[in-house]
Amino acid sequence: EMLVYSLVGAGLPAGILKVAPVRLVNGPSRCAGRVEVFLNQQWGTVCDDGWNITDAGVVCRQLGCGTALSAPGGARFGPGSDPIWLADVNCAGTEPVLSQCRARLLGVNNCNHGEDAGVCLFPWVFADAGISEVAQLRLVNGPSRCAGRLEVFHNQQWGTVCDNSWDLQDAGVVCRQLGCGTALSAPRGAHFGQGSDHIWLNNVNCTGTEVALSDCRARPWGENNCTHREDAGVEWARFGQGSERIWLDDVNCTGTEATLSDCRARPWGDNNCDHGEDAGVVCSEVVQLRLVNGPSRCAGRVEVLHNELWGTVCDDSWDITDAGVVCWELGCGTALSAPGGARFGRGSDRIWLDDVHCTGTEAVFTECRAHPWGDNNCNHGEDAGVPKGLPWRR
Numbered sequence: 001e002m003l004v005y006s007l008v009g010a011g012l013p014a015g016i017l018k019v020a021p022v023r024l025v026n027g028p029s030r031c032a033g034r035v036e037v038f039l040n041q042q043w044g045t046v047c048d049d050g051w052n053i054t055d056a057g058v059v060c061r062q063l064g065c066g067t068a069l070s071a072p073g074g075a076r077f078g079p080g081s082d083p084i085w086l087a088d089v090n091c092a093g094t095e096p097v098l099s100q101c102r103a104r105l106l107g108v109n110n111c112n113h114g115e116d117a118g119v120c121l122f123p124w125v126f127a128d129a130g131i132s133e134v135a136q137l138r139l140v141n142g143p144s145r146c147a148g149r150l151e152v153f154h155n156q157q158w159g160t161v162c163d164n165s166w167d168l169q170d171a172g173v174v175c176r177q178l179g180c181g182t183a184l185s186a187p188r189g190a191h192f193g194q195g196s197d198h199i200w201l202n203n204v205n206c207t208g209t210e211v212a213l214s215d216c217r218a219r220p221w222g223e224n225n226c227t228h229r230e231d232a233g234v235e236w237a238r239f240g241q242g243s244e245r246i247w248l249d250d251v252n253c254t255g256t257e258a259t260l261s262d263c264r265a266r267p268w269g270d271n272n273c274d275h276g277e278d279a280g281v282v283c284s285e286v287v288q289l290r291l292v293n294g295p296s297r298c299a300g301r302v303e304v305l306h307n308e309l310w311g312t313v314c315d316d317s318w319d320i321t322d323a324g325v326v327c328w329e330l331g332c333g334t335a336l337s338a339p340g341g342a343r344f345g346r347g348s349d350r351i352w353l354d355d356v357h358c359t360g361t362e363a364v365f366t367e368c369r370a371h372p373w374g375d376n377n378c379n380h381g382e383d384a385g386v387p388k389g390l391p392w393r394r
Contacts (some may be wrong), residue, residue, distance in 0.1 A: 004117075007141065009052075012353055015338050015364065016194075016376050020037050020038055020039050020097070020098065020099040021037070022035065022036065022037050022038070022039040022059055022062055022063065022097075022098050023035075023036050023038075023043070023063075024036075024059070024063070024065075024077075024118070024119055025077070026077040026078045027118070027306070029078050030063070030384055031060065031063060031065035031119075032077075032118075032119060033077045033118060033119065034075070034076075034078060034080060034084075034116050034117070034118050035040070035056075035059055035078040035098075035116075035117050035118060035119055036080065037085050037086060037098065037099075039085050041082075041083055042082060042083060043155065044080070044082045044083035044084060044085035044086075045080035045082065045083075045084050045085065045113065045116045045117070045176030046084070046085065046086045046087070046089060046116065046117040047084050047086065047088070047115050047116070048073025048074065048111075048113035048115045048116065048117040048266060048273075049087050049088035049111060049115065050087075050088045050089055050090055050118040050154060051069045051071050051073055051089060052071050053068055053070065054091050054092070054093040055071060055089045055090075055091045055098075055101065055117075056068035056070070056071035056117075056119040057091075057093060057211060058091045058093065058095050058096075058097070058098050058101060059098055059119050060119060060211075060285035061095075061096060061097075061133050061176055061177060061178075061211070062096065062097045064136075064137070064177065064178045065119075066235075067211045067212045067215065068119055070119075070354075071117065071119060072117075072118045072119075073115060073116075073117055073118070074114065074115065075113060075114050075115065075116040075118075076117075076118045077118045078116075079113035079114055079116055080113050080116050081113065084111050084112075084113070084116075084326075086103045086104065087103065087104040087110075087111055088103060088104040089101055089102070089103045089117075090102045090103065092383040096176070131197050136152070136153035136211060136297065136333055137150065137151070137153075137174060137177055138150075138153075139151075139174075139178070139192075139233070139234055140192070141192045141193045142192050142233070142235075144236075145178070146175065146178065146234075146236035147192075147232060147233075147234060147235045147236050148192045148231075148234070149190070149191075149192035149193060149195060149233050150174060150191065150230050150231075150232050150233055150234055151195065152158050152200050152201060152213065152214075154200050154221055155221075157197060157198060158197055159195065159197045159198030159199060159200035159201075159222075160195035160197070160198070160199050160200065160228065160231040160232070161190050161199070161200065161201040161202070161204060161231070161232040162199050162201065162202040162203070162224050162226035162230050162231070162232065163189065163226075163230045163232040164202055164203050164224075164226065164230065165203050165204065165205055166186050166188055166204060166232040166261060166262045167186050168183055168185065169177070169207065170184045170186060170205070170206045170213075170216065170232075171183035171185065171186035171234040171235075172206075172208055173206045173208065173210045173211075173212070173213050173215075173216060174213055174234050174237055175234060176211065177211065177212045177213060181363045182236070183234055183235070183236060183318075184235045184236055184237040184360060185234075185235045186232065186233070186234065186235075187232075187234075187235060188230065188232055188233070188372075189229065189230065189372045190228060190229050190230065190231040190233075192231075192232075192233045194229060194231055195230035196228065196230050198222060199222070199224050199226050199227075199228065199231075200221055200222060201213075201218045201219070201221070201224075202218065202219045202223065202224035202225075202226055203218055203219050203224075204216055204217070204218045204232075205217045205218065218286065229372050229375075230372060237280050242275050242278050243275065245269060246269070246271050246273050246275070246278075247268055247269060248260075248265045248266070248268070248271070249265065249266045249270065249272065249273055250265055250266050251263050251264070251279075252264045252265065253264040288304070288305035289302070289303070289304055289305075289326065289329055289365055290302075290305075290310075290330075290366075291301050291303070291326070291330070291344075291385070291386055292344070293344045293345045294344050294387075295383070297332075298327065298330060298331070298332035299344075299385075299386060299387045299388075300344045300385060300386065301342070301343075301344040301345060301347060301383050301385045302326055302383075302384050302385060303386070304352050304353065304365070304366070304385055306350075306352050306373050307349060307373075310349055311347065311349045311350035311351060311352035311353075311374075312347035312349070312350075312351050312352065312380065312383040312384070313351070313352065313353045313354075313356060313383065313384040314351055314353065314354040314355070314376050314378035314382050314383070314384065315340025315341060315382045315383065315384040316354055316355050316376075316377075316378060316382065317356065317357060318338050318340050318354050318384040319338050320335055320337060320338045321358050321359070321360045322338060322356050322357070322358045322384075323335035323337070323338035323384075323386045324360055324370065325358045325359070325360065325364075325365050325368060326363050326365050326386050327386060328363075328364050329363070329364050332386075335386055336387045337387050338383070338384070338385075338386065339384075339386075339387060340382060340383075340384050341381065341382065341383075341384045342380060342381050342382065342383040342385075343385045344383075344385040344387040345383075346380035346381060346383055347380050348380070350374060351374075351376050351378050351380065352374060352378075353370045353373070353376070353385075354371045354375065354376030354377070354378055355370055355371050355373065355376075356368050356369070356384075357369040388393070
């Protein structure tokens with residue numbers, strides 16, 4: 001029988017450690033060896049029945065080890081001597097940790113230690129062949145190991161990543177590689193402080209399906225026209241598990257509801273969840289936005305508040321899509337046009353943003369791509385504006 005061995009421990013009493021630690025032993029490095037799982041206060045092995053490259057990939061992700069090359073069975077890294085905790089492991093490949101994969105009940109198997117499963121990682125197995133390695137990653141200067149300034153290890157030196165084209169898909173690959181779950185945001189502009197070493201990567205362009213950041217397209221190592229003011233970062237939200245009732249499941253909001261209770265969901269208390277699946281919310285940092293010198297609150301010169309100072313937006317590349325995001329954030333409906341040339345008068349303070357480029361799907365204006373704060377070649381004769389919109393919301 002296949003049972004979910006995951007956050008409830010597959011048959012273990014409630015309260016057991018919900019993300020089981022894993023390790024690779026008896027190999028050439030911490031990222032290659034026999035797979036062992038820590039449960040019931042004891043390390044044990046994994047049977048190779050059903051063991052494949054997808055399962056090995058989840059182990060590598062949990063350990064922050066990059067891409068799995070192979071999933072050797074037959075005690076390739078020697079037989080273990082403790083319990084055989086798992087058999088018939090069946091990972092989808094998207095799990096952040098092995099303990100979220102399906103597997104046979106703990107200790108219930110017909111295996112022996114001659115069938116212990118292992119993992120081989122790309123860099124070490126092919127080092128002699130001269131194949132490029134999966135770059136090590138770390139997140140620094142943040143509140144946890146899963147949030148901070150992104151740094152990559154290349155040529156025996158740590159360096160940063162430039163935020164040109166840096167987006168949530170790229171950050172998601174980093175989180176997956178580090179075993180950090182789902183990326184919350186992809187902060188740019190040295191949000192977690194400026195690095196001081198090499199800027200190793202620029203124009204990173206991940207599809208979102210890559211296992212490691214080094215699988216993504218980017219400029220050659222070290223080739224960039226960036227400064228450390230453009231260092232990229234990653235944020236992951238995690239707030240721990242609740243202990244009371246789980247009231248809602250399968251919540252499905254359209255985005256137009258005034259309150260969460262207006263959204264579609266299962267009946268109150270009807271769920272198939274545990275507290276390892278508790279949902280959270282992180283709201284974007286409050287950056288105030290306003291339209292001034294126009295006929296109403298929904299038409300005027302665009303101004304944003306940054307560093308406790310209001311400033312304007314340059315009209316370079318300013319278009320109807322950008323104006324639409326402003327209208328959406330202010331609850332002003334659909335933008336009719338995107339006037340530039342200081343149509344609503346010239347500002348007198350800082351010009352905070354230039355070359356704004358919104359896709360139209362952003363929830364707030366500050367999620368749009370733009371030059372770093374204050375970096376522009378404009379004057380106030382180019383201040384951007386928004387006219388009053390139609391009464392419609394996406």
